[in-house]
Every structure is written in C-alpha cells, then in structure tokens.
Amino acid sequence: MTSANVLGLAAAIIVVVTLFEMLRRHRLREKYALIWFVLAMGSLAIAAFPAILFGLSDLLNVQVPSNLIFFIASLLLLAMSLQHSFEIGKLEERTRTLAEEVALLRLNADATERPTDPIDRSAE
Numbered sequence: 001m002t003s004a005n006v007l008g009l010a011a012a013i014i015v016v017v018t019l020f021e022m023l024r025r026h027r028l029r030e031k032y033a034l035i036w037f038v039l040a041m042g043s044l045a046i047a048a049f050p051a052i053l054f055g056l057s058d059l060l061n062v063q064v065p066s067n068l069i070f071f072i073a074s075l076l077l078l079a080m081s082l083q084h085s086f087e088i089g090k091l092e093e094r095t096r097t098l099a100e101e102v103a104l105l106r107l108n109a110d111a112t113e114r115p116t117d118p119i120d121r122s123a124e
Helices: 003-024 030-048 051-059 065-113
Strands: none
Touching: 003 030, 030 051, 030 065, 051 065
C-alpha cells in the first residue's frame, strides 16, 4: 500500500469520524450527513482499492484517473451549490412572509391599544 493510499484512507476515516461527531452535537443535518457519508465511503473505497478508479477511468475512456476525480468533484460541488441556492431562496421567501406577518400583528396590536371612541377621557 502506497503512502497516497494511506493518506486517502486516513482522510476518509477522519471525515467519517467528524461526521458522526457533528451529528451527535447537532451541528449537521441528516440530509447533508448522508451526502458527506457517501462521499467519504467512496473516497475510502477508492483509497483502499485504487483499481476501482482505474477501471472507471478505462470504462469512461478518461486518460488520467485523477481527471475523473476532479470532474466528479466539480459535479458534486455544482450540485451542492445548486441545492444550497434552492434552500436559500426558500428561506428568503419564508423570512419575507414572517416579516409581513409580524408587521400586520404590530399594526393590529397598535390599533387595539388606541382608544377608538372620540370621548375625551382626560377629564375623568
């Protein structure tokens, strides 16, 4: 086993341990943890069995196996960026809706605090 394989195995194991720790401390949501866990397992498999990467690159007719890794990583980063953009859009819409509801509640609360009858109560 080469030093690159050992480094890859160590990195994948560190990612898995970090994932479980972040999940335990509620620092990472489960839907993101699943994505990172799959990526870590893929990295672990490629580090343990580099023939998988060479076979995949031959199957896809990619000359250099590391180019395949960079291409897949670029696609994954693009997909995650798209997912986060979608969620940010939903959160912005929800924030706007909540701000409008708070404004209406304040307006309603201000209207109920003011006396509505025209009788001057300062003389009482």
